Amino acid sequence: MLQSYLCLAPVIPVVTIDDARASIDLAHALLEAGLPAIEITLRTPQALDAINAIAKALPDAVVAAGTVLHRSQISEVIDAGAKFIVTPGTPVQLAEHLSEAAIPVMPGCATVSEAMTLASLGFEALKFFPAAVSGGAAWLKSVQGPLPTLTFCPTGGIDLASAPSYLSLSNVPCVGGTWITPREALKSGDFAAIGRLAAEASGLRKAA
Ligand code: 3PG
Numbered sequence: 001m002l003q004s005y006l007c008l009a010p011v012i013p014v015v016t017i018d019d020a021r022a023s024i025d026l027a028h029a030l031l032e033a034g035l036p037a038i039e040i041t042l043r044t045p046q047a048l049d050a051i052n053a054i055a056k057a058l059p060d061a062v063v064a065a066g067t068v069l070h071r072s073q074i075s076e077v078i079d080a081g082a083k084f085i086v087t088p089g090t091p092v093q094l095a096e097h098l099s100e101a102a103i104p105v106m107p108g109c110a111t112v113s114e115a116m117t118l119a120s121l122g123f124e125a126l127k128f129f130p131a132a133v134s135g136g137a138a139w140l141k142s143v144q145g146p147l148p149t150l151t152f153c154p155t156g157g158i159d160l161a162s163a164p165s166y167l168s169l170s171n172v173p174c175v176g177g178t179w180i181t182p183r184e185a186l187k188s189g190d191f192a193a194i195g196r197l198a199a200e201a202s203g204l205r206k207a208a
Contacts, residue, residue, distance in 0.1 A: 132157025
């Protein structure tokens with residue numbers, strides 16, 4: 001299930017929402033532009049309401065809950081309607097709880113040892129974060145040999161220009177990033193601008 005979500009589009013927009021009312025217009029603009037999977041970070045008090053609003057109004061959207069840091073947030077985001085969970089990093093204790101979650105989880109890692117620990121707990125698709133400063137596309141290429149069963153969604157420091165170097169790798173189904181949803185555009189309700197950025201991003205097709 002998680003793999004199919006990650007293959008829906010080349011980019012998962014990572015969004016920090018200040019106004020839950022804007023979330024439906026936002027998700028609509030992203031969907032229209034060809035980006036159905038959206039990560040809403042739990043970094044604002046409005047995040048759960050935004051996840052809930054999108055899940056209810058737009059069944060074609062695949063809304064993920066990001067920045068999940070604590071065990072207690074697992075049931076909160078599931079109740080809100082999240083289709084999958086994303087963490088920036090994954091201490092073993094949290095990973096053990098996540099491995100029992102009722103929805104798919106893409107746990108975060110930044111090192112080979114972390115990736116191996118998560119693989120041993122049954123996770124197959126990991127967030128590589130913060131990607132650019134942790135080794136970037138070169139790191140992902142280097143782990144293809146020793147970690148052939150794992151795929152990664154790199155996020156952190158990626159933009160339209162750098163995304164193709166990640167997307168050309170066979171262990172990268174998609175990348176994540178905030179560049180599609182600038183906070184200013186979100187604040188002013190400029191969904192046309194977000195739609196244009198999203199269309200550019202969805203045009204970043206994976207190399208066959
Ligand atoms: C995340 O949580 O994935 C990051 O905040 C995204 O980082 P970016 O702003 O560099 O895309």
